[in-house]
Amino acid sequence: MxxxxxxxxxxxxxxxxxxxxxxxxxxxxxxxxxxxxxxxxxxxxxxxxxxxxxxxxxxxxxxxxxxxxxxxxxxxxxxxxxxxxxRKSEAHLVQGFRYHNTLPINEAQNFEHDELVKEVVDSINKLPVTSRKVVKLYLDGWSIKEIGKLIGATPRQVYYLKNSGIKRISEAIK
Known part of the structure; x- marks a missing residue:
């Protein structure tokens, strides 16, 4: 052979x-x-x-x-x-940047954007401590494994905390 x-x-x-x-x-x-x-x-x-x-x-x-x-x-x-x-797109929204780099055309749109960012940040701050920490780290670009090592959780637990946190945030801003 x-x-x-x-x-x-x-x-x-x-x-x-x-x-x-x-x-x-x-x-x-x-x-x-x-x-x-x-x-x-x-x-x-x-x-x-x-x-x-x-x-x-x-x-x-x-x-x-x-x-x-x-x-x-x-x-x-x-x-x-x-x-x-x-992840960068999600982080930009939370940090107050223009989502997908679109600039508001007038004051009303600027006000709506600022209000949305404020609602998202408020919703994140209302999450339980562990979920809040996971969501913030994820939006800062940390991987699921890295977050798990930091907080002492399995990747499955981190994934659940991230998804439930994001679900709560999206329900709060509707």
């Missing part, structure tokens, strides 16, 4: 032949991301692959395993970007 390991030349060939197909696939799947973000995610994935093949020539047993690995890692990187983007 002949084992062909993936090396830098194989990766370069893959980049020229297969990467454009994967790039188009990712752009179709993740339309909420910019083309530049998707290209960056793919390039980062290939850089990681190059580093791993330099550390261990047999890391990828065959070219097809390399291709599958690149696709999975690229998809996960794109999903991470979407999650980060979502």
């Amino acid at each position: 002949l084992v062909i390991s993936v090396n830098a030349k194989c990766i370069e060939k893959w980049w020229d032949d297969t990467a454009p197909i994967l790039l188009d696939k990712l752009k179709t799947k993740f339309q909420t991301l910019t083309s530049q973000d998707i290209e960056d995610a793919l390039q980062e994935t290939v850089m990681i692959a190059l580093i791993r093949t330099r550390q261990n020539e047999n890391y990828f047993k065959a070219p097809h395993s390399f291709s599958s690995w690149c696709e999975k890692v690229s998809v996960n990187r794109c999903l991470d970007l979407i999650r980060k983007s979502k």
Whole structure:
């Protein structure tokens, strides 16, 4: 049985032949991301692959395993970007920034925006202590695992506290 390991030349060939197909696939799947973000995610994935093949020539047993690995890692990187983007949007709303960078056209809209921010902040402050802490940390960009380690809870408990807190906030501002 002949084992062909993936090396830098194989990766370069893959980049020229297969990467454009994967790039188009990712752009179709993740339309909420910019083309530049998707290209960056793919390039980062290939850089990681190059580093791993330099550390261990047999890391990828065959070219097809390399291709599958690149696709999975690229998809996960794109999903991470979407999650980060979502958390930043939520944090901007709570911190008083213009949601999705839209500026109010007149004083009435500015007043409505300020009132909404005030309602959200008041709703957060009315949450039970643990839920309030989880929601604030989540909106500051902390991951579920990081919050769990900080407060001594499992990721499932943190996820529940975050979702119940957000649900209470949305019910309070309706």
